[in-house]
Amino acid sequence: MTNALLNASDTHLLHCFAVVAEENNLHRAAERLLMSQPPLSRQIKKLEERLGLTLFIRHTRGLILTEDGARALEIIRPLLRLQEKTFTRLAALANPGAKLVALGLTTAFEQGVFSGLEARLRGLYASRLRLTRGTSPRLARDVRKGRLDAALVALPQEAPGLVLRPLPYDEPLLAALPERWPEARCGALSLRTLNGKPLFWFRRENNPAFFDRMRGVFAHAGFAPAFLEEPAEHDVLLARIASGEGMSLLPASFAAIRRKGVVFTPLAETAPLQIQLGLATLAGRDDVADTLVRELATAFPAHRKSGLNGLGAKT
Secondary structure, three states: OOOOHHHHHHHHHHHHHHHHHHHHOHHHHHHHHOOHHHHHHHHHHHHHHOOOOEEEEEEEEEEEEOOOOOOHHHHHHHHHHHHHHHHHHHHHHHHHOOOOEEEEEEEOOHHHHHHHHHHHHHHHHHHHHHEEEEEEEHHHHHHHHOOOOOEEEEOOOOOOOOEEEEEEEEEEEEEEOOOHHHHOOOOOEEEHOOOOEEEOOOHHHHHHHHHHHHHHOOOOOOOOOOOEEOOOHHHHHHHHOOOOOEEEEHHHHHHHOOOOOOOOOEOOOOOOOOOEEEEEEEEEOOHHHHHHHHHHHHHHHOOOOOOOOOOOOOO
């Protein structure tokens, strides 16, 4: 079978697949989709049969996206983003008096981090909630342009014209290494031990603030890798790491993704290798910010840094 057999009525199958791919876990994906696990599993099996592809490898601890699955996800995500924007605009046209709440969630963290928050917000706003996932710089631009009411972004972040509230949730960066590399069997590493190794990394224009900070960290640690251009999708990135092309530095939450051929290793430079969560809003949107801060405090588990107390502090 080929994807020529798919048509517009199959977009729900594609949406289910994208959510499962983001969560790498049927239970969490089913919660996000407000459905039970057995029918979701049947939806994924149906899509695999329609495409004639194996999209996931099943194991006792969850799912692993296959290389075909990663390629399929890369193809369908633009369609799903366009669909979401279309529905948002139609809802605003049909109900001009109903206030929609548009929130961005950064893809800098593994999306399971936000599952509890998303469930609470859907209970609070129901169909008025519109969630957009994307890179932190793109989400910040959308807040500035009024397309989003607020966004959870990764810090540091250049956000002129926005109010940034650092949230006491952070994660260390781990080295995601090809399993075949000898360093993958060494336990904790220092950056210097990975000198000269190919590193998937982003262009400075994609996130100048974070790029500059990490350049300083690398210089201080004496770390000089061979840079490779980073793929836009994490699924594709992990597939290329698994193939042995290079390594990456990823927030610890991505270690929940059990990708065959990839080993997540702690780094000795823990303190400077932290990525923090922040809330970006326009000035004067304290109503949205206060609600999100309250829901974050309830939805997030107690965090090693300080829990989610005092989230209203502004910078």
